[in-house]
Amino acid sequence: MKKFILSAVLCGGVLVASSSMLTVHADDTLTGTTAVNSEVVKGDVTLKVDEATDFGQKALSSVVDFGSKDINYTVTDYSGDVKGFTISAKLTDTDDKRSLKIGDVELSDQEAPVVTKASNAVGQNTDKVAAALKYTGVEKVQKYASSIEWSLTKGTTAQIGE
Template sequence: MKKMILSAVLCGGVLVASSSMLTVHADDTLTGTTAVSSEVVKGDVTLKVDAATDFGQKALSAVEDFGTKDINYTVTDYSGDVKGFTISAKLTDTDAKRSLKIGEVELSDTAAPVVTKTADVVGENTDKVSAALKYTGVDKVQKLTSSIEWSLTKGTTLQIAE
């Protein structure tokens, strides 16, 4: 029994000695490096216009003046230059009886500038234009529709200077 206890103590001592030799201690302070990078690039420029504007109803008469309605628009500009923009509009259909104005500009099948801004902010530029609709010479009861095509042109330094 003494031999067994002695051999157990010796084995235990060998195990403790061998495990203490394999133990590694870390430094108290560790250092590292992380590279952080980013890049700013040109973003989109978009135009969003009200999809529909309803001028309501008028009784049949020689001149149907439907009055004015506002059409909302948003120019979202993440291009990085804040030099303004121009919005042009044209009618995609022709009708000699119709007068559709945006501001003071009467629309036709040729694009004409209806909004000119000399500066804009990065992000959303929200505003509205006033549209006036009048029909002359309508001789029957009917639903009248028009379609406006909008286009956006970014401003340049030269355009703003003029």
């Protein structure tokens, strides 16, 4: 019986020892650190202009005045330099019978400033310009098409000071 009790005690001791070896306790960690990195860089400066403007129809006469229409534009500026801008325009073709004005500027095949802003906001700057179309001395009934080429120039401190 002593052998049986001794075997039971040894076996129980081995079981208790093996079960206590399987239970592992780690130290509690209650704090941590995360590095957060970021960088602000210069972004794009873009010009978006209405792709088409339809002046409608007018009857043939010695002077065909189509009146004026607004052309919408958006200057998106994430450059970090918000000192203004100039939008210039020119016609991609010549027609001595056509008069196409943006504001007070008569367009030709030479680039001319039509919008000048002394300042602008970071992000989207949306506005519109008035375009006036007139034909003088046309003799044909037909569709007339013109194409305006736009360009954007960022303002500088010297330009704004003038």
